[in-house]
Amino acid sequence: MIDDTSAREQVVRAADELFYARGVQAVGMDAVRTAAGVSLKRIYALFASKDDLIVAVLRHRTQVWDAGLASATERATTARERILAIFDFLDSWFRQPDFRGCAFINTNGELGGSSEAVADAVREQKAAFQAYVARLVEELGGPPGLAPQLAILAEGAQTTAAIAGTPDAAEHARAAAETLLDAAARLQTVGGSH
Amino acid sequence: MIDDTSAREQVVRAADELFYARGVQAVGMDAVRTAAGVSLKRIYALFASKDDLIVAVLRHRTQVWDAGLASATERATTARERILAIFDFLDSWFRQPDFRGCAFINTNGELGGSSEAVADAVREQKAAFQAYVARLVEELGGPPGLAPQLAILAEGAQTTAAIAGTPDAAEHARAAAETLLDAAARLQTVGGSH
DNA sequence: GCCCTCGGAGAACGATCGTTCTCCGCGTTG
DNA sequence: CAACGCGGAGAACGATCGTTCTCCGAGGGC
Numbered sequence: 001m002i003d004d005t006s007a008r009e010q011v012v013r014a015a016d017e018l019f020y021a022r023g024v025q026a027v028g029m030d031a032v033r034t035a036a037g038v039s040l041k042r043i044y045a046l047f048a049s050k051d052d053l054i055v056a057v058l059r060h061r062t063q064v065w066d067a068g069l070a071s072a073t074e075r076a077t078t079a080r081e082r083i084l085a086i087f088d089f090l091d092s093w094f095r096q097p098d099f100r101g102c103a104f105i106n107t108n109g110e111l112g113g114s115s116e117a118v119a120d121a122v123r124e125q126k127a128a129f130q131a132y133v134a135r136l137v138e139e140l141g142g143p144p145g146l147a148p149q150l151a152i153l154a155e156g157a158q159t160t161a162a163i164a165g166t167p168d169a170a171e172h173a174r175a176a177a178e179t180l181l182d183a184a185a186r187l188q189t190v191g192g193s194h
Numbered sequence: 195m196i197d198d199t200s201a202r203e204q205v206v207r208a209a210d211e212l213f214y215a216r217g218v219q220a221v222g223m224d225a226v227r228t229a230a231g232v233s234l235k236r237i238y239a240l241f242a243s244k245d246d247l248i249v250a251v252l253r254h255r256t257q258v259w260d261a262g263l264a265s266a267t268e269r270a271t272t273a274r275e276r277i278l279a280i281f282d283f284l285d286s287w288f289r290q291p292d293f294r295g296c297a298f299i300n301t302n303g304e305l306g307g308s309s310e311a312v313a314d315a316v317r318e319q320k321a322a323f324q325a326y327v328a329r330l331v332e333e334l335g336g337p338p339g340l341a342p343q344l345a346i347l348a349e350g351a352q353t354t355a356a357i358a359g360t361p362d363a364a365e366h367a368r369a370a371a372e373t374l375l376d377a378a379a380r381l382q383t384v385g386g387s388h
Numbered sequence: 389g390c391c392c393t394c395g396g397a398g399a400a401c402g403a404t405c406g407t408t409c410t411c412c413g414c415g416t417t418g
Numbered sequence: 419c420a421a422c423g424c425g426g427a428g429a430a431c432g433a434t435c436g437t438t439c440t441c442c443g444a445g446g447g448c
Contacts (some may be wrong), residue, residue: 002434023219023304023308025217025219026219026307026308027219028406029405029406029407030404031399039425039426039427039428040408040427040428041425041426042425042426043409043424044406044407049406049407050405050406050407052368099225100307101302101306102353105353105357106303108356108357109295109303109356110217110300110303112294112295112357113215113216113294114216114217114220114300116274122332122357123357123359126357127358137293145366145369148354148362148366149347149366149370149373151350151354152219152350152351152363152366152367153370155242155350155354156345156346156349156351156353157346157350158344159296159349159350159352159353160320160345160346160349162303163298163299163302163306163313163316164317164320165317168342169342172343173343173346176346176370176374179373179377180373182238182377183373183377219435222434222435223435224436231398233395233396233397233398234396234397234398234436234437235397236395238398238437239434243437244435244436246435357425
């Protein structure tokens, strides 16, 4: 037998893939069991219920997202480049063949109305992303109002790419972000109303 | 008894409200029957299956959305004002107490991976919105790349408002749209690189 | 007035869900 | 070596799903 920690990890990883590909409610616990190779008894010893597993999957996705975002932006030297690197990160994500939109948005749409725990986990992740963008904008010296605008571009690109089935939205969002960054820089240098 | 047309309408309207509030899979056909006041036998005479009903609900939502968008933007006189009116329309929508995000995005996240019919209906609606924005941008004389950027702002505002539970995203998206419109106008008048 | 058809209410059916329980084999301890 | 506890496989359970069927009462044609 394997220890609890790696069993948990296997279950979460398998459930994550299945939930993301087919939606949460369409995946039965039997499918999770088969994919993870962990018995149902064990799964229910590690997680109190399917809802618990869903939340654990969302927290795992948060970690994966945070790590991917960090590694995508750390190469850039300036704050502006780091902000634009977010959209390059989205672009490469949208190009993956199994891309099916943002798991947090999808899960929130499916269960956010009934499960408060799910809604909370999703809200937390999006708030963390907003805070990350806000930090970059602050580093840049941009106005505080710029950060939510950039975050909205990133969110919109994700849903647009998921529904259209093309990665174009990343480029469009990146171009819009550049325009917003330019406008902020211009306001900063000339420092006045038009 | 009532005629088929109004029975259909009642079923679609009731299903729409239930699906939007709780998610599609969480609503049984019995609940639709009770809310619509139409017998299950009749429902299955009007719709071949639940999937059929889901698609009919999405088409109905498309009509409601189109009508709301048209009435919100028709008062504005210039193309720029009509574009910005989209975000005012979103703002008033986000403030409704039963707002729970964009039904198309939610349904696509829940079923788009398994049902091609649902994915198609959602794609159609989003493509129509993109085309509508593109028409306004053309009317404005803006560059063609501007339209997808504005559409992405609208999409991002919807998911952000749904998850955060606040209507702030509409204002942020509107402000970003103004910046993008200003930048496009500036390029148009001075007509050159920076 | 009688029959016949049609639609409404909801029971019934098979499938599947989340969750628990049973059975069995294996490894450990005294 | 024998008794025992623990985990794995999967059957079992009650609930609920989408869909169909049965029963029954109301209303129009002869």
